[in-house]
Structures are given as C-alpha cells and as structure tokens.
Amino acid sequence: MDVRGIGMTSQRTRDRLVRRLAERGIDDPQVLDVMGRVPRHIFVDEALAHRAYEDSALPVGHGQTISQPFIVALMTQLLMQKHPRRVLEVGTGTGYQTAVLAELVDSVFSVERIEALLVRARERLSVLGATNVRLRLGDGYAGWRNEAPFDGILVTAAPREIPTALTDQLAVGGRMVVPVGSSGTQELKIIDRTPDGLVSETIEYVRFVPLLKGVQPMEGG
Numbered sequence: 001m002d003v004r005g006i007g008m009t010s011q012r013t014r015d016r017l018v019r020r021l022a023e024r025g026i027d028d029p030q031v032l033d034v035m036g037r038v039p040r041h042i043f044v045d046e047a048l049a050h051r052a053y054e055d056s057a058l059p060v061g062h063g064q065t066i067s068q069p070f071i072v073a074l075m076t077q078l079l080m081q082k083h084p085r086r087v088l089e090v091g092t093g094t095g096y097q098t099a100v101l102a103e104l105v106d107s108v109f110s111v112e113r114i115e116a117l118l119v120r121a122r123e124r125l126s127v128l129g130a131t132n133v134r135l136r137l138g139d140g141y142a143g144w145r146n147e148a149p150f151d152g153i154l155v156t157a158a159p160r161e162i163p164t165a166l167t168d169q170l171a172v173g174g175r176m177v178v179p180v181g182s183s184g185t186q187e188l189k190i191i192d193r194t195p196d197g198l199v200s201e202t203i204e205y206v207r208f209v210p211l212l213k214g215v216q217p218m219e220g221g
C-alpha cells in the first residue's frame with residue numbers, strides 16, 4: 001500500500017493517530033492495526049493531506065465530510081464484534097471507511113448517492129488494490145436488495161429513523177451500526193438481529209451529515 005510517496009513522516013503520524021485511538025478506548029487489535037495501515041491521506045484533497053492523520057472530520061466537497069478517524073474506528077470495532085463476512089456500507093463518501101472494512105471482512109458492498117464522490121472513491125480503492133469491494137450509485141435507504149442478507153450493515157450518514165429496508169436486509173446474528181436522529185446531534189446505535197427479533201442499544205452521541213433521499217448523477221453523464 002505504498003502510494004503517493006508515504007514516507008517515514010506519514011507512518012509516524014499514523015502511529016500517533018493509532019495511539020490516540022487506543023487512548024480513547026479502541027481496544028480491538030485488528031481495528032487498531034488497520035487504522036495504522038490504511039493511508040487516509042489519499043482519501044482527501046492534496047491541500048488537506050497534511051491533516052489526514054489528525055483525529056478530525058475533514059471536508060471532501062459536495063457538502064460532505066470524511067468521518068473522524070475515532071468514529072470510523074469505533075463503528076468498525078462495534079461491527080467486528082459480530083465477526084461479519086459480508087458487509088453493506090451506506091454512504092461510500094471518499095471510500096475511506098470502505099477501505100478499512102475491506103481489510104477486515106470478505107466482501108464489502110457500498111452504496112453512495114452522489115456519483116462524483118463514487119467515481120473518485122472507485123479510483124482510490126482500485127489504487128489500493130481493494131478487490132473485495134463492490135460500489136453502486138443508489139439511494140442507500142433501500143439497501144442493496146440483490147445482495148442481501150448482510151452480516152453487518154454500517155451507515156455513515158444519519159437517518160431520522162432506522163430504515164426498515166435496512167433492518168430487513170440484516171441476517172440473523174448480524175449487526176447494524178447507525179447514527180440516528182435529526183441534524184445536529186444523533187445517537188450512534190447498534191441494532192442486532194437475534195432469533196427473537198431486533199435489539200438496539202445506544203452507544204454515544206455523534207454528529208453525521210444527514211442521510212438524504214434520491215441520487216445525484218454527474219452533470220453531462
């Protein structure tokens with residue numbers, strides 16, 4: 001994964017990020033390892049690349065953001081507790097979270113509603129050689145019916161309420177990680193499908209961009 005000249009400096013700043021994630025309570029060794037390996041700087045504009053290993057969200061255009069590394073690590077850790085093999089991600093964005101998941105599970109299916117973001121995410125993921133990822137332009141409210149069920153579903157934009165199309169696509173024994181609520185602050189929830197039905201728990205308060213309806217194709221496309 002040595003792209004765009006990752007040198008010692010970049011590895012040192014990534015190691016520092018991993019230490020910070022551990023201090024904040026991320027304790028799954030495989031999640032910490034992956035956070036230390038996936039080059040976040042290739043998922044942001046070159047002008048922001050020097051801030052890529054700060055623990056903060058960054059703007060990525062189209063009114064969207066790349067999530068804060070701590071939140072990516074936390075959501076990934078919560079999902080991995082169920083050892084999923086097939087995972088649906090709603091909200092590809094830059095593809096950074098997708099790349100993290102691709103290192104940990106067999107197959108990642110990711111849906112994005114803004115075509116321009118999807119095109120760039122596809123390029124970046126192919127540079128990294130992530131071959132177990134499928135991306136699709138679509139409205140993630142509907143999930144990815146043809147590929148369901150999934151052992152894990154990770155939603156990286158906030159719906160006001162949990163979309164039933166998504167819980168319907170969750171396998172028994174599977175877990176969905178999703179921020180739920182109106183703009184401003186949301187509750188990060190885990191929703192487990194048990195043999196007896198859905199069980200949900202709130203983990204903490206978070207801030208995500210809203211999950212929006214419909215798709216935004218590229219102009220002239």
Ligand code: SAH
Pocket residue numbers: 064065066067090091092093094095096097098111112113114117138139140141156157209210211212213214
């Ligand atoms: N996981 C991303 C974070 C992206 S921010 C990353 O690591 O970069 C949330 C993303 O969700 C945005 O790209 C936004 O366009 C997308 N999104 C919002 N509503 C959506 C919907 N209904 N279906 C699919 N994607 C959606």
